[in-house]
Amino acid sequence: MLKMCSRCKKRPAIIFMTKLEGDKSINEGLCIKCAKELGIKPISDFLDKMGLSEEELEAMSDEVTNFATNALTPANEDETRAPAIDIQSLFPNQSLATNGESEQNQRSNTEERRQQSQKEKRKLLDTYCINLTTRAAEGKLDKIVGRNDELERVMQILCRRQKNNPCLIGEPGVGKTAVAEALAQKIVEGTVPYKLKDKEIMLVDMTAMVAGTQFRGQFESRMKGLIEETKRSGNIILVIDEVHTIVGAGDAEGGMNAANILKPALSRGEIQLIGATTLVEYRKHIENDAALERRFQPVMINEPSIETSIEIIRGIKSYYEKYHGIKIPNEVVRKIVTLSERYITDRYLPDKAIDLMDEAAAKMSMNSPVINEIEKISERLKTIAEERISYEAIAEKTEDIYKKIAENITTEMNLKHKFDELSAQRDNLVLTENDLAKVIEVWTGIPASNITENEFSKIDKLEDAIKDRIIGQDEAVKKVARALKRSRAGIAYKKKPASFIFAGPTGVGKTELVKVLSGYLFDNPEAMIRLDMSEFMEKHSVSRIIGSPPGYVGYDDAGQLTEKIRRKPYSVVLFDEIEKAHPDVLNILLQILDDGLITDSHGKQVNFENTVIIMTTNAGSNTASNAAGFTKSMHTGDEEKVMKALEDFLRPEFLNRVDEIVVFNRLTKENFGDICRIMLNDLKKILTEKNIKFIFDDNTVQYLVEKGFSEKYGARNLRRLIQTDIEDVAAAEIIDNYEKGISRIGVTAVDNKLVITGI
The missing domain is CATH 1.10.8.60 (Helicase, Ruva Protein; domain 3)
Structure with missing residues (x-):
């Protein structure tokens, strides 16, 4: 039977002695700790020579208790014999010195015991933290350039007597964690204030702290142990990346989370902590907990300049x-x-x-x-x-x-x-x-050739390139080219997108100019985002542009415009028939036209700086041509009539933010002839890809112009005529001769009729 200590009655007695009181002899048993406290020789001298601290003595007493309990509790009936006890096993890593042992060996063993004790004191720190100071000393951290002002501010906060816990706040990727690494490097170099010398920067791994804590109290025990080890060390500065994760970390029903466990220690200044988080997460998690927020000193880490x-x-x-x-x-x-x-x-x-x-x-x-x-x-x-x-x-x-x-x-x-x-x-x-351009092409879809090409050279040729496709609108093309040069040269007053209102009757080239611009500027005619304003006639349709507000259906869905621009920031944005949009939709466009920025329903800013904004309208074109509509000349007051029509549905502050209001002319018969040749050449390219030669003459052009000319419907009437009189017949010829094939299609006009032949 295990005999307990006669003094503390808690631990087993392993040291026995006999006391004489008069004629009686009394047998007593003491545990190691009580024998040390009572100064019983030679046990007390032996323990003093070992250099054990109070914590180590307590731990040794617990080990002896466990050993004695297990040794005297047999696993079966045959194992009743007391085992041989190796005294050395009771004192791991300790040396039982003899009189002949040298003083040097004793000092060496004492140093080893101290190192082992130090390791045991920092068990949780070494398990759940990364020592940035050690990594800096070993050269495993990249050199940190810049951030001297922010680093100076962090060291200043760390040297405070109270509330000496900086919190680094900045957008993702600006270098918050790098500031903590730079501090570790400065400590290693010795270029820090004297109060920070010999400090160690430990990066806490919160996921490792939480991992495996399936039972209540496990996480709290780890956190308390980490805090205690930090307090005992006295020279530890903890770093928690994504510090907002401590709010709720390890939280269970009715349990304590990491933030609540840290608050008392932070409040009393027993530990120092550097946090890092984004502005959104700081506002959402830290500011909502005023007791936690007051213990941190915010340090803004802004995006560095170019x-x-x-x-x-x-x-x-x-x-x-x-x-x-x-x-x-x-x-x-x-x-x-x-x-x-x-x-x-x-x-x-x-x-x-x-x-x-x-x-x-x-x-x-x-x-x-x-x-x-x-x-x-x-x-x-x-x-x-x-x-x-x-x-x-x-x-x-x-x-x-x-x-x-x-x-x-x-x-x-x-x-x-x-x-x-x-x-x-x-x-x-x-x-x-x-090499850089090819990577950007993969990321953004912008062709590498467009990235490496000299943009000024390309913009300089813009006007001539557009005139090859847009007929009869030289003045409009000139205005557009002039505004784009001003925007791309970087001499505009603000970083905002180039913006235009294209006004004029249907079929004069407004939408075609948008397609040509998109193809020339971004090497892709499809790099155009088109929003039909007839779909945005209701007040609630604003949410379709920037996304639904919180609490509404579709909040998780991205806005139609903002998401497309975020994915393809280099685009031409076309707002077709702007006069049909609800006034609230136009209000949303105001900040895009002025600042080139818009904030979606999730609070994210979308940059329109690299886009071209074009709005089209038929305002002023629905009256008689000689009265309030469009005539063949730009000198008959058409611009004034268009401006008057625009002012009826657009507010002055909106019109004032647009770079150019471009009024398109009506097309003449001569313009129709040039447009007809462009359309027939486009058809020629399509047939050439199918190995079919397409031939037409001047009689064909003259016939199509005479039959298709229309001031009311513009060039779209000519487009329909080519489809019905040429493309439909050519398609029939190709299908009828699909077995033997067809290599040539010829078109001419005879006796005011088109004649199409296929060979």
Whole structure:
């Protein structure tokens, strides 16, 4: 039977002694802890020599209790004999010194015990945290460039007596975590205030803390243990990335979450914490908990400027050059930042620039046979070195072994020679602007040729290129080209999209000009987002543009316009028949026209800076041509009549934000002739793709113009005439001769009739 300590009555007695009181002898048993407290020799001297702390003595007493209980509780009836007890096992990692042991060995053992004790004190910190200071000392953190002001502010807060917990707030990718890493690097360098010297930065892994805590109290126990270890160490600064996750982390029904566990320690200044989160999450989670918010000092981490981002990329590009095995010239660094800023509008610097550099370098490295061959040779050289070590380790070498060693050395020399040759070739692998453009093409769909082409040269040729397709509207084309040059040259007052109102009767080329602009500017006529304003005549239709507000059906669905622009920021946006839109829809367009920004129902800003906004209207064209409509000349007051019609349904502040109001002329018979030739040439291209030659003459053009000319319906009447009189007959000829095939279709006009022949 296990005898308990006669003093504390809690732990088993392992030290026995006999006391004499008069004629009686009294047997007493004491546990280790009580014997130490009573100064019983030689136990007290022995424990003092071991240098145990109070916590270690308590832990040892618990171990002895468990050992004694298990040892004296047999698993079956045969195991009743008391086991032999190894005293050394009761004192792990302790040395039982003898009189002959040297003082040096005792000091060494004491140091080992202290190190072991230190490890046990930081068990949770080492398990659930990443030591950024250690990683910085080992050179495993990338160099941090810039952010000196923000870092100075963080150190200033950390040196405060109370509420010394900075919270880094900024958009995703601007470098919040990098500030914490920069602090760790400064501590290693010794360039921090004296109060922060010897501090350790520990990044807490909240997912690891929560993982596996299936029973109530497990998570709370881990958090309390982490806080206690941090308090005992005295030099730990905890970092929690995505600090908003502590609100609700480990929360159970009626349980405590991480935030509530941390509050008392933060309030008393017992621990220091650096948090990092986005502005949206800070507002949603931290600000809603006023008791938690007051314990943090916000530090705004704004997106760096283009010049700062260039310095950041220059500072870290060596890591990517080494990893991918290529060269990244300084002139390409500027292109990395400027291209990412221009074409990737839904993300932030420097993250998007780093991603662009990384992916372009990865693509180049992956497709390079030189780098792939170098990697294979490197692996082969490692294998050869291992084989040689195994051969040389053989004690009795035979002739065959010596032969293999010689072959091994020869192969190694050949591979090293080849490696040197390939390494020289690798130095010629240089990242170019074209490599960056190809990655952006994959991300955004914008052709690489359009990205690398000199845009000023392209804009300069815009007017002539449009006139080749748009007939009879030279003044309108000139206004559009002039406004686009002003916008793209970057001398506009604000960063806003180029915007136009195209006014004029039907069939004069308004929509066709939009298609031509889309094709020329963005190399894709389909890069046009068309919204028919007849579908937005109701007040509630505003939600279709930017998305439904919270609590309404469709809140989770994206807005028709905002989502398309977010996915394709380089587009022509056409608002067709703007006069039919509800006034509230026009109010939404005001901020797009003025600032180039709009906020959707989810609070996300959508950038319209790189779009071209075009609104079409027939206002003023429904009256008689000589009275209030359009005439053949731009000098008969048509612009004034159009402006008067526009002012009837558009407010002055709306008209004032539009770059150009372009009034289209009515088309003449001469214009119809040129348009007819363009349409017939388009048909010729389609038939050429089917290996069919298409021939037409001037008589055909004259016949179509005479029959199709209409001031009321414009060129659309000519389009219908070509469809019915030529395309339908040509289609019938192709189908009738599908077995033997047809190689030629000819069209001419004889006696005021079209004659179509197929061969």
